[in-house]
Amino acid sequence: MSNSSSPIGRVRTICFLVLCLITRISGAAESELxxxxxxxxxxxxxxxxxxxxxxxxxxxxxxxxxxxxxxxxxxxxxxxxxxxxxxxxxxxxxxxxxxxxxxxxxxxxxxxxxxSPLVLVSLAESEILSPQDLIDKRVMFPHGPYGANTIGILRKEGVLLSQIKQMPLSFNINDLVEHRVDAMVGYVTDLPYQLRKRQIAYNIMDPRSYGIDFxxxxxxxxxxxxxxxxxxxxxxxxxxxxxxxxxxxxxxxxxxxxxxxxxxxxxxxxxxxxxxxxxxxxxxxxxxxxxxxxxxxxxxxxxxxxLEMAPRDYNLEGFVFEPDRNDARLVLRTALWIGGLVVIAGAVGIFLLVTFNNRLKNRVELHTHQLREANEALYEQTQTLMEKEQALYKLNHALEARVEERTEALAQANQELKLEIAEREQRELSLRLLSKAVESSRSGVIITNADGVIVYVNNAFLAMSGYDRMQVFDKHISSLEERVCFPRLDQINFRELPEPMVRDELHCYDASRNQYWVQISIFPIYEQAARNYGVFRPAPEKVSHYVVTCEDITLLKKSKDEMEQLAFYDHLTGLESRLLFKLRLENAITRAVRDKSMIALMFIDIDHFKEINDNYGHDAGDEVLKTVAARIKQNVRKNDTVARISGDEFTVILSDIRGHADARRVAQGIRRTLNQPFKFAGKEYFVGASIGISIAPDDGVELDELLKNADTAMYQAKRNGRNDIQFFSHSMNEEAKKKQALEAEMIQGLSKKQFRLDYQPVIDLETKKLVGLEALLRWNHPGQGVIYPDHFIPLAEETGLIVELGKWVISEVISATQELRKMGFADVGVAINVSARQLRDKGLIADIGRIVAAHRNEPCNIQLELTESTIIEELEQSNRSINDLNRLGFGITVDDFGAGYSSMSNLKQLPIDCIKIDKSFIHNMLRKGDDAEIVKAMISMAHNLKLKVVAVGVEDAEQVKFLKENQCFLAQGFYFAKAGDLHEIIGKFSAPNVVKLTP
Structure with missing residues (x-):
C-alpha cells in the first residue's frame, strides 16, 4: 500500500493542501497593496x-x-x-x-x-481691533459649520450675527485689499504673507485670544x-x-x-x-x-x-479612534473563527485515527504470531547460553567491583567538571550579553583601569566625541580633556558618597568644535566585584576599573533652557518676567530681614502708552516698550532687578539702599530718561512714568504686601496728574478704601436711579429770551443729600464709570429735548459735558448711535461740550470721534475756552459750532485789564470764525453791559438763574425763544 492511499498519507495530503492555501492567501495579501x-x-x-x-x-x-x-x-x-x-x-x-x-x-x-490656523484679518487702516469693532461691518466668513470659529468669537464678545453684514467666502484677498469687505477669515499660514508682500499693514483676531482653541x-x-x-x-x-x-x-x-x-x-x-x-x-x-x-x-x-451650534446632551462614543479597543473585538472574532476550524480539524482527525487503528490491529496480530514462533527457537538457544553465562558471571563479578570503584571516582570528578563548565559558560554568556548591550547602546561607554588608562570605548562615544578608536585606546582619560574634560578619577572618594557613583553635566566639543552637552556617570569596579562580575563594594577591596557612561543631553538641555527663558524672561524686552521677579523679590526680602538692611520696590506705569498703541499701532508700542526697558536698566545697578510684569507696567528692586533718598534719586533718573522723546519710523513719541515706591521692612516684609503698597503709591502718582513719584504711606490705604466705597455707592446709585439732571439757562442778551440749556449732573445720595459733580466725577473718570453715566445723561437729555418740543421750545438746545475718558472709549459712537435709535432717531438739538484740554490731549482720537458725533447730528462746543493750550490750527480741524469763555475770565474782566482784553479777543476771534460765543459765569449787570458792548450776546450764570428742574426753568420763560443756539 502506498503512502498516498494510506490514512497517514491522506492526512499528510490534506495538511499540505491547507498549508498551500494559507501560503497562497498570505502571499497574495503581502504582494497586493x-x-x-x-x-x-x-x-x-x-x-x-x-x-x-x-x-x-x-x-x-x-x-x-x-x-x-x-x-x-x-x-x-x-x-x-x-x-x-x-x-x-x-x-x-x-x-x-x-x-x-x-x-x-x-x-x-x-x-x-x-x-486651528483660522483667524479674522482686517486692514490696519480700518482700526478693527476687537469683535465689537465689527458691528455694522462687512465680514467675509463661510456659512455653516466652517464658520464656527468666527461665530464663536462674535458670540463670546456679545456681538450678534444680525449686527454684522455677513459676506460669502470668495477666497480672494483682493476683496479685503480693495475694501469690498472690512474683514475676512483666512489662514494664518498664508494670508499675512500675501499682505506683507503687498506691504499692507493688517490686524489679526485670533480665536485663541478669546478662549476658542479648536x-x-x-x-x-x-x-x-x-x-x-x-x-x-x-x-x-x-x-x-x-x-x-x-x-x-x-x-x-x-x-x-x-x-x-x-x-x-x-x-x-x-x-x-x-x-x-x-x-x-x-x-x-x-x-x-x-x-x-x-x-x-x-x-x-x-x-x-x-454657542447653540450643537445639542448639550451630546455623546462622543465612537468619535475618537481607539485602536486597542477595536483590536480586542477583532481578536475575539478571530479566536472564534480559529476555534471553529480546530473543531472541524479534530473531527476529521478522529475519523482518520479510528481507520488507522483498525488496520494497525490486523498488522499487530500477524506480527504476534510470527514472534511467537521465533521465541520458541530463541528459548532453546538461550538455555545453551545460560550455561556459558554462569561461568562468565563469576569472572565478571570481580571485574564489576573494580569498575564500580573507578566509575564512582570518575563520576564525582565529572560532576565537579560539569559544574565548573556550566559556571564558566554562564559567565561567558553574561559577558557576551553585557558586551553586546554596551556596544549597541546609544550612551557612550568608557572603561579604564585603576590608573585611568582607557581599555575600552564603544561606538556611541566615538560617534559623539569624533575620536577614532586608536586615538583613545590605551591612552589616559585625561588626554581627552581637549574635547571632554572628565573629573580626576583618582581624586574621587566613592566610599564617602551616598551612592557608589558620580553624576555630572559636562560642556564638550566634537571634532569640528561643535558644542554639545553630556551627562556622565562614573562607577568604580572593585577587585572582588570584578571576580564575581558584580558592582558591590566590600570595604577592604581596591578599585580595579572605572566605568564612565555619557548621555547626550544637548536637546534636553536646550529645551530646558528654552522653557526657562519663556518662563522667566519677557520675550519682547528681555527683562525678567513676573514669575522670576517674584522669586527675586522673595530672596531680596529674606536677605533684608536677615542682614537688617533696606530694599525699595518700584512699581512703574508708563503714562500715555495706550495712546501710542491706539494711534500708531502695536509695532510702535513694542519699540517704545523695548526702549523703556533699556532706559530703566541704565539707571540701576547690575545687581538690581528690572522686570516687566504686564503690558506697560515695570518693577524695579533696589537692594541694600540707605534710605528713601536713594530710592528717590533712582526714580527721578528713571523718570527723567523716560521723559525724553522716543523715535520710531521717523516719528517722535512722548510718554511719562507714574512711579510708586514701597520700602522693606518699613512698609512690610511680605511679598504681596509690598507689591500692593507699591501699586497703591503708583495710583496715587496717577491721581496727582501722572509723571509723578510717590512713596507709600498708610494714609493712601485709607484714601483707597474711601474711593472704593464711593465707587460702590456710585454703581448702586446708578442702578437705583439716584442721579438727576438740573438745567442752567443760556440767555440771548438782546431779546432776554431763553436760547439754550446746559445739563448739570447731580447725585441724590440717600445719606449725604445732594452731591455735586466736583466730588464724584473725577473718581468716575478714573474708574471708567463715567462711560455708563455719560450714556444715561445722553438718553435723559434726548428725552428732555422731546419734552421741550412738546412745551413749545423746540429750538432750545441742550448742552452736555463730555470728558476725555468718554472720548477715548471705543464704544462711544456705537453706544450713542444705539441710544439715538432707541429714541426713534428724532432730531436731538444737542450740543456736546468738550474742554480745550480734552481736545488737545487726545487730538487724533478727538478728531475722529468729534467728526463721527457731528455726523450723528450733535453740535460741538469748546468749553472753558481760554483755560487750555489749544491753537487755532487745531480747532479749525474740528466741526466746532460754539465756544464758551471760561468763567475765570468773565469774573476778572472788569477788574483786570488783561482779562478784559483777552475776552474781547476771544469774542472777535469767534465772530471771525463764524462761531457762536457764550459767556459763562455772568453774575451782575455790569458784566452783561460789557459783553453787549463787545458783541457777545449769549450768556449764562447766576445773574439769570441757578440750575434747576427743567419745568422750573421753562416756567420762568413764558414764550418760545427766537434765537437758535445750534445751527
Missing part, C-alpha cells in the same frame, strides 16, 4: 506635507497601501466625500466634531495640527471603517504620522517636492512661510504628532453647545 483615496481640504501646499512625505518616502507602501491624494475645490467638502464613500480618509478642522454631533458617522483618527487639520474616516477595519486604519494612521514626522524634520525637501512633482501654485518663499507657521501650529516639541485628547474634544463640544 490596498488602494486608498485621501480627500485633502484644498490644493497641494505645505498644509498637507506629511501626506506627500508618507507617499514619496514609502511609509504608505511599507504599510500595504497604494495612496491617491485628491485635491479639493470650493465646492468639494471632504466630510461629504468620505461619508458618501468617494474617499476612504479625509482631512478636516474641528468642524468634523460639529458634523458628528449633527449625526454624521465620522471618526477622528489623528490630530495633525494642534491649533484643533486644526484632523485625519478622519467613517465610524464603520474604523470599527470593521481597525488594524488597517491603525496602520494607515501610523504611516501618516511617520510622514508628518519626516516632513517636520525636513521641510525644505518637502517644499522642493511640492514644486517639482505636485505642481503647487505657491512660490518658494510663500511655501517657506507656510511651512514655518504650520510647524508652529503643530507644536511638535511639546505634543506628539497625531495626539488627540478626548477631554479637549469634549471641551470643543461644550463650546459648540454653549
Amino acid at each position: 490596498t488602494p486608498v483615496v485621501v480627500q485633502l481640504k484644498w490644493l497641494h501646499q505645505f498644509q498637507f506635507a506629511g501626506f506627500y512625505a508618507a507617499v514619496e518616502k514609502g511609509f504608505y507602501q511599507k504599510a500595504g497601501f497604494d495612496v491617491t491624494l485628491r485635491e479639493a475645490a470650493p465646492d468639494i467638502n471632504p466630510i461629504d466625500e468620505v461619508v458618501q464613500g468617494r474617499a476612504d480618509f479625509g482631512v478636516a478642522n474641528s468642524e468634523l466634531l460639529l458634523y458628528r454631533l449633527q449625526g454624521a458617522p465620522v471618526t477622528a483618527v489623528a490630530v495633525l495640527i494642534q491649533h 484643533y486644526g487639520d484632523t485625519l478622519f474616516t467613517t465610524e464603520n471603517h474604523a470599527m470593521s477595519d481597525t488594524e488597517e486604519v491603525a496602520r494607515f494612521r501610523e504611516a501618516t504620522i511617520d510622514g508628518w514626522r519626516y516632513a517636520v524634520e525636513n521641510p525644505e525637501e518637502i517644499i522642493r517636492l511640492l514644486q517639482s512633482k505636485y505642481n503647487s501654485r505657491k512660490k518658494y518663499d510663500e511655501l517657506v512661510y507656510e511651512a514655518r507657521e504650520t510647524i508652529d501650529l503643530i507644536v511638535p516639541k511639546l505634543v506628539e504628532i497625531g495626539h488627540m485628547n478626548p477631554g479637549r474634544w469634549g471641551h470643543i463640544a461644550d463650546t459648540f453647545a454653549a
Whole structure:
C-alpha cells in the first residue's frame, strides 16, 4: 500500500493542501497593496506635507497601501466625500466634531495640527481691533459649520450675527485689499504673507485670544471603517504620522517636492512661510504628532453647545479612534473563527485515527504470531547460553567491583567538571550579553583601569566625541580633556558618597568644535566585584576599573533652557518676567530681614502708552516698550532687578539702599530718561512714568504686601496728574478704601436711579429770551443729600464709570429735548459735558448711535461740550470721534475756552459750532485789564470764525453791559438763574425763544 492511499498519507495530503492555501492567501495579501483615496481640504501646499512625505518616502507602501491624494475645490467638502464613500480618509478642522454631533458617522483618527490656523484679518487702516469693532461691518466668513470659529468669537464678545453684514467666502484677498469687505477669515499660514508682500499693514483676531482653541487639520474616516477595519486604519494612521514626522524634520525637501512633482501654485518663499507657521501650529516639541485628547474634544463640544451650534446632551462614543479597543473585538472574532476550524480539524482527525487503528490491529496480530514462533527457537538457544553465562558471571563479578570503584571516582570528578563548565559558560554568556548591550547602546561607554588608562570605548562615544578608536585606546582619560574634560578619577572618594557613583553635566566639543552637552556617570569596579562580575563594594577591596557612561543631553538641555527663558524672561524686552521677579523679590526680602538692611520696590506705569498703541499701532508700542526697558536698566545697578510684569507696567528692586533718598534719586533718573522723546519710523513719541515706591521692612516684609503698597503709591502718582513719584504711606490705604466705597455707592446709585439732571439757562442778551440749556449732573445720595459733580466725577473718570453715566445723561437729555418740543421750545438746545475718558472709549459712537435709535432717531438739538484740554490731549482720537458725533447730528462746543493750550490750527480741524469763555475770565474782566482784553479777543476771534460765543459765569449787570458792548450776546450764570428742574426753568420763560443756539 502506498503512502498516498494510506490514512497517514491522506492526512499528510490534506495538511499540505491547507498549508498551500494559507501560503497562497498570505502571499497574495503581502504582494497586493490596498488602494486608498485621501480627500485633502484644498490644493497641494505645505498644509498637507506629511501626506506627500508618507507617499514619496514609502511609509504608505511599507504599510500595504497604494495612496491617491485628491485635491479639493470650493465646492468639494471632504466630510461629504468620505461619508458618501468617494474617499476612504479625509482631512478636516474641528468642524468634523460639529458634523458628528449633527449625526454624521465620522471618526477622528489623528490630530495633525494642534491649533486651528483660522483667524479674522482686517486692514490696519480700518482700526478693527476687537469683535465689537465689527458691528455694522462687512465680514467675509463661510456659512455653516466652517464658520464656527468666527461665530464663536462674535458670540463670546456679545456681538450678534444680525449686527454684522455677513459676506460669502470668495477666497480672494483682493476683496479685503480693495475694501469690498472690512474683514475676512483666512489662514494664518498664508494670508499675512500675501499682505506683507503687498506691504499692507493688517490686524489679526485670533480665536485663541478669546478662549476658542479648536484643533486644526484632523485625519478622519467613517465610524464603520474604523470599527470593521481597525488594524488597517491603525496602520494607515501610523504611516501618516511617520510622514508628518519626516516632513517636520525636513521641510525644505518637502517644499522642493511640492514644486517639482505636485505642481503647487505657491512660490518658494510663500511655501517657506507656510511651512514655518504650520510647524508652529503643530507644536511638535511639546505634543506628539497625531495626539488627540478626548477631554479637549469634549471641551470643543461644550463650546459648540454653549454657542447653540450643537445639542448639550451630546455623546462622543465612537468619535475618537481607539485602536486597542477595536483590536480586542477583532481578536475575539478571530479566536472564534480559529476555534471553529480546530473543531472541524479534530473531527476529521478522529475519523482518520479510528481507520488507522483498525488496520494497525490486523498488522499487530500477524506480527504476534510470527514472534511467537521465533521465541520458541530463541528459548532453546538461550538455555545453551545460560550455561556459558554462569561461568562468565563469576569472572565478571570481580571485574564489576573494580569498575564500580573507578566509575564512582570518575563520576564525582565529572560532576565537579560539569559544574565548573556550566559556571564558566554562564559567565561567558553574561559577558557576551553585557558586551553586546554596551556596544549597541546609544550612551557612550568608557572603561579604564585603576590608573585611568582607557581599555575600552564603544561606538556611541566615538560617534559623539569624533575620536577614532586608536586615538583613545590605551591612552589616559585625561588626554581627552581637549574635547571632554572628565573629573580626576583618582581624586574621587566613592566610599564617602551616598551612592557608589558620580553624576555630572559636562560642556564638550566634537571634532569640528561643535558644542554639545553630556551627562556622565562614573562607577568604580572593585577587585572582588570584578571576580564575581558584580558592582558591590566590600570595604577592604581596591578599585580595579572605572566605568564612565555619557548621555547626550544637548536637546534636553536646550529645551530646558528654552522653557526657562519663556518662563522667566519677557520675550519682547528681555527683562525678567513676573514669575522670576517674584522669586527675586522673595530672596531680596529674606536677605533684608536677615542682614537688617533696606530694599525699595518700584512699581512703574508708563503714562500715555495706550495712546501710542491706539494711534500708531502695536509695532510702535513694542519699540517704545523695548526702549523703556533699556532706559530703566541704565539707571540701576547690575545687581538690581528690572522686570516687566504686564503690558506697560515695570518693577524695579533696589537692594541694600540707605534710605528713601536713594530710592528717590533712582526714580527721578528713571523718570527723567523716560521723559525724553522716543523715535520710531521717523516719528517722535512722548510718554511719562507714574512711579510708586514701597520700602522693606518699613512698609512690610511680605511679598504681596509690598507689591500692593507699591501699586497703591503708583495710583496715587496717577491721581496727582501722572509723571509723578510717590512713596507709600498708610494714609493712601485709607484714601483707597474711601474711593472704593464711593465707587460702590456710585454703581448702586446708578442702578437705583439716584442721579438727576438740573438745567442752567443760556440767555440771548438782546431779546432776554431763553436760547439754550446746559445739563448739570447731580447725585441724590440717600445719606449725604445732594452731591455735586466736583466730588464724584473725577473718581468716575478714573474708574471708567463715567462711560455708563455719560450714556444715561445722553438718553435723559434726548428725552428732555422731546419734552421741550412738546412745551413749545423746540429750538432750545441742550448742552452736555463730555470728558476725555468718554472720548477715548471705543464704544462711544456705537453706544450713542444705539441710544439715538432707541429714541426713534428724532432730531436731538444737542450740543456736546468738550474742554480745550480734552481736545488737545487726545487730538487724533478727538478728531475722529468729534467728526463721527457731528455726523450723528450733535453740535460741538469748546468749553472753558481760554483755560487750555489749544491753537487755532487745531480747532479749525474740528466741526466746532460754539465756544464758551471760561468763567475765570468773565469774573476778572472788569477788574483786570488783561482779562478784559483777552475776552474781547476771544469774542472777535469767534465772530471771525463764524462761531457762536457764550459767556459763562455772568453774575451782575455790569458784566452783561460789557459783553453787549463787545458783541457777545449769549450768556449764562447766576445773574439769570441757578440750575434747576427743567419745568422750573421753562416756567420762568413764558414764550418760545427766537434765537437758535445750534445751527
